[in-house]
Amino acid sequence: MNVQLGLKENWPQFVLLVIVNMLVGGMVGLERTVVPLVGTAEFHIDSGIIIFSFIIAFGVVKACTNLVSGVLADRYTRKKVLILGWIIGLPVPFILAYGPSWNWIIAANILLGISQGFTWSMTVNMKIDLVGPKKRGFAMGLNEAAGYGAVGLTALLTGYLAAHYGLRPAPFYIGIFYTIAGFMLSIWVVKDTRAFAQLESTQVSKASEATPTPNLWWTFKEASFKNKNLRAVAQAGLINNLNDGMSWGVFPLLFITMSVGVEGVGWIKAVYPVVWGVGQIITGPLADKIGRKPLIVAGMFVQVLGHIVIGMKIFPPLQAGLVGSVFLGVGTAMVYPALLAAVSDAAHPNWRASALGVYRFWRDMGYAIGALMAGIVAHFFGLMMAVHIAGALTFLSGVVVWGSLKEDWTKQKH
Template sequence: MKVSLTGPRRATRLPPNNQAIIVEIKLGLKENWQQFVLLVLVNCLVGGMVGLERTIVPLVGSEEFKIASDIVVFSFIIAFGVVKAFTNLVSGVLADKLTRKRVLILGWIIGLPVPFLLAWGPSWNWIILANVLLGMSQGFTWSMTVNMKIDLVGPKKRGLAMGLNEAAGYGAVGLTALLTGYIAAQYGLRPQPFYIGIAYTIFGLLLSIFIIRDTRSYATLEASQVAITTSGERPHRPNLWWVFKETSIKNKNLFAVSQAGLINNLNDGMSWGVFPLLFVSAGVGLEGIGWIKAIYPVVWGVGQVVTGPLTDRVGRKPLIVWGMFTQAAGHVVIGLLLFSPFMSGMIGSVLLGAGTAMVYPALLAAVSDAAHPSWRASSLGVYRFWRDIGYAVGAVMSGIVAQLVGLVWAVHIAGILTFLSGVWVLMKMKERKPSFFSR
């Protein structure tokens, strides 16, 4: 018996009757929409795990555990950012050497204890441990949803794929942050707001084991079709150190992308720790803080449904530059409290979310444009390493600045760095429209 699906590549397997079934795969969103939709759902659950912490955990540190030092309160973000960054680096190598699905499952297994530790951990050290595990889990799970969607859709719809992936993840971050704020206002900071995290981890693990299929064969197919990438890279199998240097330093476009990613997540790390404490001190209640913390990732997430495909049409550089400038404007509104505290938080967070929505899919797509499919997962891992180090850099910067001159100045400095990062991309990054099949 012979079963053939339209597409340029065949994969042969033997059924119980030993008659070969030849299944041909094809790149494209339309051709692989079922698995793509399932991966979108998985990334909603992945993002929801981060949303558990956005509103509540800084207040757990300051109010329940009575931690007076801002740098100590922000230590959970530092732990999360550093661990996630290094896990991103490892996940890319594992994805290239093993399978995407195995790494995805590993990430969910590591994340299983997280909501329990957040809900019932008896000391701040247990919260730090939860964030170490969360950083590892996110590094594996989110990285794999990115790589698997890129594998499925091929080069033509890469921006759209990243827009939908990040929209799902960060939309879930925002909605979960809002939900935990409401639950905390009704029942207290712990344990009730973290119950939903238990459901997220169990459902995500089951989906990944029983429903999601591996996609490495799609990357192999694309690699066979690519003669040269937008940065002039030809097919080869470099080691991780080569990829690290190429992505971090040697390639000017990839350096511009990596520094922009770091500063972008510096903003997120700063807002994660600073905003709950800043707006509580300004008289905003838990529900109001929940809205401020939710609107940033919701706009960030939903906006990428538009900005993802837009970057396929207009290029990567315009969205990166104007996205960084829009984020800087958000810092101005919040740092100067141009309106009432709640309205300043909402308007500033909308600007931060809109700017990040412009930047995020364009950065991921720019890396994917420049890296050959044979080492693309490793290059994305290096980029995501630098991007997520931004969480830790933002938390450390915010903690030190807040201790010295106050929380508001942490917002101001983040805004200045964001503006300068956009200027760097404007001056140094060379825009090249994606073209993967020129030989």
């Protein structure tokens, strides 16, 4: 195989991986609108913590899987880990459609978390491998645009199906197509990209190349605590997904109580990830041009505006949900590819997959923390208070990045 770095040189595989990640994202979109409503309407659960338990299970498992996915990819190849992720995800849509109790829904989310940790991580790493250092922001923008665009469109579609055919099983049938198509493409068409990472590792400076490849514990400490810049990136990723975890569980229940119909909730749940996804087509390349820090800081503050619009009831409920979700989507689009690119800037290709796994561990732990926070706060103070607290934490996170992240570090070039 002729190994050359660059998007132009590898565009067929890059486009294929974009399509695969759309299928990966679609699997998460299955749950955005319908599953919280299944808990209240079908299983008659009235505890916010229990309702949000499926998000907590998903977030914790996905975060931990992210952590080991890079190590497995470096050891067994990216393609093998991608295929494993699809195999684990095959039962998920069937369990969501026909599971007889809430425990089955939680079990499906454990499998989904493992599947997402492997499949999404590999599409990230494989695109980074292919394009080389100059187009990382662009690559991450397209990757996340495909994934989260599919999340939003699937959330909208499941809301429509639920409104017309009931909460189960019809909305989950499309997940069967997603898993089979993703599995078959990964086996028969996707090619492994580890050779591209190995090529890049030979092109970095001799000083960096002489450094022994660190183990996962070293990488975890460096990316989580010791390096001031990486620490700032990790906390921003966590708070960003705390917003997503909170909205995942809170928004369907909140807007239903405000007399918004199921189809309207589907639109609210779709706008956030669709704007988030499509926006990254612009913000990914922008991160390569102006640096990572401006987008991260501004993006966190734009998300705060989304919380204000929803929490202050400036508009009628449906309009507030849609406008607030647009702000949340724009803000997230600004930070997502910039954060991934910033981590990739700092890591040697020999341990970049592991560093991205550590970052994505903290980022996706935000799902669980956001859902747990929302469940506890909603139980004692109501659903709207969870929105207010998430907004305050997002503001503080932006301030931390503003004060901690060094601009010259975020703009460094290999």
